[in-house]
Amino acid sequence: MPDASHAFPxxxxxxxxxxxxxxxxxxxxxxxxxxWLEVHAENYMGDGGRPIAQLRVLAERxxxxxHGVGLSIGGEGKLxxxxxxxxxxxxxxxxPASFSEHLAWSTHDSHFLxxxxxLPYTSDTLARVADHIDEVQSTLGRQMLLENPxxxxxxxxxxxxxTDFLTEIVRRTGCGLLLDVNNVFVSxxxxxxxxxxxxxxxPLDAVGEIHLGGHDEDEDDHGAPLLIDSxxxxxxxxxxxxxxxxxxxxxxKPLLVEWDxxxxxxxxxxxxxxxxxxxxxxxxx
Amino acid sequence: MTNQTAxxxxxxxxxxxxxxxxxxxxxxxxxxxYGVYRNNVTVSLREALAEGFPSLVGLIGRENFDHVAxxxxxxxxxxxxxxxxxxxxxxxxxxxxxxxxxxxxxADVGRIDVxxxxxxxxxxxxxxxxxxxQVLDEATLxxxxxxxAPSMILLRSPWPIGSIWHYTMRGGDKxxxxxxxxxxxxxxxxxxxxxxxxxxxxxxxxLQNGVAFGAALEASGDDFDLEPLLNLLMTNNAISHxxx
Numbered sequence: 001m002p003d004a005s006h007a008f009p010x011x012x013x014x015x016x017x018x019x020x021x022x023x024x025x026x027x028x029x030x031x032x033x034x035x036w037l038e039v040h041a042e043n044y045m046g047d048g049g050r051p052i053a054q055l056r057v058l059a060e061r062x063x064x065x066x067h068g069v070g071l072s073i074g075g076e077g078k079l080x081x082x083x084x085x086x087x088x089x090x091x092x093x094x095x096p097a098s099f100s101e102h103l104a105w106s107t108h109d110s111h112f113l114x115x116x117x118x119l120p121y122t123s124d125t126l127a128r129v130a131d132h133i134d135e136v137q138s139t140l141g142r143q144m145l146l147e148n149p150x151x152x153x154x155x156x157x158x159x160x161x162x163t164d165f166l167t168e169i170v171r172r173t174g175c176g177l178l179l180d181v182n183n184v185f186v187s188x189x190x191x192x193x194x195x196x197x198x199x200x201x202x203p204l205d206a207v208g209e210i211h212l213g214g215h216d217e218d219e220d221d222h223g224a225p226l227l228i229d230s231x232x233x234x235x236x237x238x239x240x241x242x243x244x245x246x247x248x249x250x251x252x253k254p255l256l257v258e259w260d261x262x263x264x265x266x267x268x269x270x271x272x273x274x275x276x277x278x279x280x281x282x283x284x285x
Numbered sequence: 286m287t288n289q290t291a292x293x294x295x296x297x298x299x300x301x302x303x304x305x306x307x308x309x310x311x312x313x314x315x316x317x318x319y320g321v322y323r324n325n326v327t328v329s330l331r332e333a334l335a336e337g338f339p340s341l342v343g344l345i346g347r348e349n350f351d352h353v354a355x356x357x358x359x360x361x362x363x364x365x366x367x368x369x370x371x372x373x374x375x376x377x378x379x380x381x382x383x384x385x386x387x388x389x390x391x392a393d394v395g396r397i398d399v400x401x402x403x404x405x406x407x408x409x410x411x412x413x414x415x416x417x418x419q420v421l422d423e424a425t426l427x428x429x430x431x432x433x434a435p436s437m438i439l440l441r442s443p444w445p446i447g448s449i450w451h452y453t454m455r456g457g458d459k460x461x462x463x464x465x466x467x468x469x470x471x472x473x474x475x476x477x478x479x480x481x482x483x484x485x486x487x488x489x490x491x492l493q494n495g496v497a498f499g500a501a502l503e504a505s506g507d508d509f510d511l512e513p514l515l516n517l518l519m520t521n522n523a524i525s526h527x528x529x
Contacts, residue, residue, distance in 0.1 A: 042366050046406030047435065050474035053409070070366025076289045083366055108293040112363040114333065115325040117292065152322065153315040155287055156306045190318070192310030220309060221316040228321060 007095035008063035011036050011209055011254035015276035016065065017269050018231075018258045024054055026266035031062070033277040034270065036097065038065040038256050044094075045086045055094065063097035065209065065256070066090060067178075070112065073132045073146070074119040075105040084139050091140050098208060098254075100145035100178045101136070103129065103166070120155035121165040126172075133173040145208045147178040150215075150229035151187040162187070163201040170206045177203065180211035181242045182235065182258075186227040195242050204250040212243060212276060213258035232261035235272060240279065247283040255280065295319070296326045297359050330358040330371070337372050338398040341379070343453040344391060353379065369406050373399050390444035397450045397478055400438040400469045404476035407436035412522025418515075421529075427499030430528045431492045436471035437523045439489055447480035470521035479517055484509025 014035030019027075027034070037058055044055050044066075058064065071083060091099055104116035119125050136144050146169060148162060160168070166177060179202065181195075188195035214233035218226045235257070247253065255276040259269055287306040295301040307315035334354040335342055342350045357378050363371045376399065379385055380392035412434070421429065440446065447467040448460035466486025467478045481489065484505035491501035502511070518524050 042368065045367055046369055047408035049406050049409065049436070049471075051406070053474065072366075080366075086367075105289060106366070108289050110364050111293065111297075112366050113293070113296060113326045114329045114363060114366075114368060115322060117289075117296075117322060119289075120287065153307045153318040154310060156308055156312070157287065190310065218321075220318055222309075222313070224309065226318060226321070 007059065008036075008097045011063050011065055011097045013252035013254055013280060015273040015280070016063075016254060016256045017273055018067075018256065018260060019058065020259075020263050021051070021054060022263065023266045023269070024058075027058070028061075032270075034062075034273050036063040036065065036254065038067050038258075041066050041068040041087055041090055041099075042070045044090055059094055059096075064094060065098040065100065065254075066094065066096040068099070068101040069116070070106060071101050071132075071136065072105045072107040072112075073101050073136070074103055074117075074125070074129055075107055075132075076128070077108070079132055079135055080107060084136065087136075088139055091142065098145060099140060099142060100147055100209065102147045102149060103169075104149050116149055118149060118151055118153065118155070121158040121160035121162060123159070126160065126165060126168060130169055130172045133169065133175050137173065137175065143174065143176055145176040145178040147180055147211065148183050149187070150180075150183040150227075152190055152226065152228070154191055161201070163198060163203070166206075167203045170203055175206075176208040177206045178209045178211060179204075179207045179246065179253075180213070181246055182211065182213045182215060182239050183229060185236075185239045185242055186215050186229050189225055189227050192224075195238075196245055199242065199246050199249065204246070207250055207253055209254045209256060210243065210246065211256050211258055212239060212272075213260075230261060231258045233259075234268075235275070240275065243276075243279050244282065247279060252280050252283055292322075296323050297362060299323060327355065327358065330362065331355060333368050334358065334372050334375065337402055338375065338395055340398050340450050340453045341375075341391065341395045344388070344394060344449070345385070353382065353385075356382075369402060375399075390442070390446060390449060393440070393442040393444055393446045394449050394453070396440055396442075397446060397467060397469070400440055401476045401478065404436040404438055404469045404471050405474075407434070407471070410434040410436070410522070410525040412519065413524050413526060415519055417527060425529055427497065427502075428529065429498050430495050431498065431524050432526045432528065433493060433518075434471065434523050434525050436469070436476060437493075438469040439486065439493060440467045440469070441486050441490070442467070447478055450478055451480075468517075468523075470517070470523050472521040477521075479521075482510055482513055485514045488514065 012035050016036035019037040019039050102116050184198050185195050212235045213231045216228040216230045220226045257272045287304050291304040303319045331354045376392040376395035443464045445460045445465045447465045466481040469476050487504045488501050491504045
């Protein structure tokens with residue numbers, strides 16, 4: 001196990017990228033302008049082998065964000081104690097600069113569905129999510145960040161707006177937030193509200209990290225635009241504009257470019273990171 | 286109210302109606318918006334299986350594999366968020382399919398895919414130095430038991446699964462029709478399947494089960510050749526330590 005005492009305490013206000021193993025040698029030879037890396041927690045829960053060996057090397061050089069995709073914090077059932085223990089093991093040896101998870105569920109009746117599924121925003125779901133976050137933070141012994149979802153539909157029973165729901169979760173649990181501006185753009189388009197209005201109502205003081213990613217375009221039954229959060233292409237211009245709108249209010253934040261399917265060569269990902277770097281430069285100017 | 290049981294059931298069973306209480310942003314029924322989640326679940330699990338079973342994809346083609354994967358994932362969705370382990374029972378499922386009965390070796394070749402993934406994520410271990418064996422007197426050597434790297438996996442089949450795997454994944458000679466024992470070894474980080482010579486599977490199986498070296502050799506037939514097996518294990522760091 002590596003010596004975690006050299007770990008980086010915080011994510012820097014620089015561009016980061018979602019780490020893909022095919023970029024390992026590119027990153028070691030010249031990562032600029034990338035200043036930190038994010039990994040999906042579940043890919044590093046094997047017993048050994050190359051994934052963990054690479055992560056040890058990267059963690060010596062870069063602040064690492066551990067991003068969970070399988071905890072099912074929004075699930076109706078209890079958190080999976082085995083999975084929580086695996087997360088604790090990973091966070092204990094790696095001592096990442098950040099740990100984040102999703103406002104979503106993925107496990108039900110012991111089935112893991114490998115997708116981030118939506119939940120209604122009610123006082124009951126709020127209490128349940130807050131309890132789960134308390135359990136995560138006390139088990140890991142660290143603050144976590146909670147990410148807003150990409151929504152394709154809404155629940156008739158919801159009584160809270162997403163921004164009010166997140167604000168109240170932060171107030172009750174002391175967690176931070178991971179603001180995915182692409183998800184905001186996707187949800188706002190799909191559910192017919194203003195993405196800028198969402199940002200204006202969002203508790204930006206709690207943001208510890210911002211995500212950027214690409215999406216695909218489709219249509220619903222009525223011909224209305226239906227955007228799909230695919231992480232398989234460049235970030236579109238309106239999402240970069242929404243980032244500028246956000247940074248102008250929040251000040252600089254760690255910015256992450258996510259690209260998970262049809263992963264491009266390093267130079268294309270580095271170009272996206274450069275675009276994120278210039279957004280940070282503009283806000284400091 | 287839309288509970289997660291209702292939302293979940295329809296994801297894996299497209300014959301079920303869209304759950305009540307789901308809307309677009311203007312209070313109209315969600316319709317195909319629910320289908321986005323249905324599609325995401327199916328596609329992500331199917332892609333994970335295709336990535337995990339490259340030799341099965343090669344043997345039956347991607348289109349046929351996708352049909353098998355869809356049926357499997359609806360019957361056996363993952364039970365853990367560790368997708369690296371998903372599909373360990375797919376070979377048994379393949380063996381049960383009537384329409385694939387004419388390819389009786391498929392399940393065992395699929396077991397190589399499963400073993401390659403298991404080996405890839407297995408705990409690291411270093412191999413012993415050959416001197417540790419060379420210094421032993423004969424009596425000690427014969428009573429020694431071997432401990433193996435967690436990444437070593439032995440597969441035994443009535444089909445030429447190693448040759449079929451190599452032919453499918455790397456090209457080369459058409460496989461012939463004899464039984465084969467295959468051992469997956471990981472010298473450092475990349476697992477590789479090796480076809481064992483006559484009798485070597487019996488010896489390795491005995492050694493893996495804690496039988497002492499001398500007794501394990503007795504389990505082999507006349508045509509067993511020890512040297513290639515020992516070379517293979519030593520060069521791939523498969524023997525992690527010896528117990529005298």
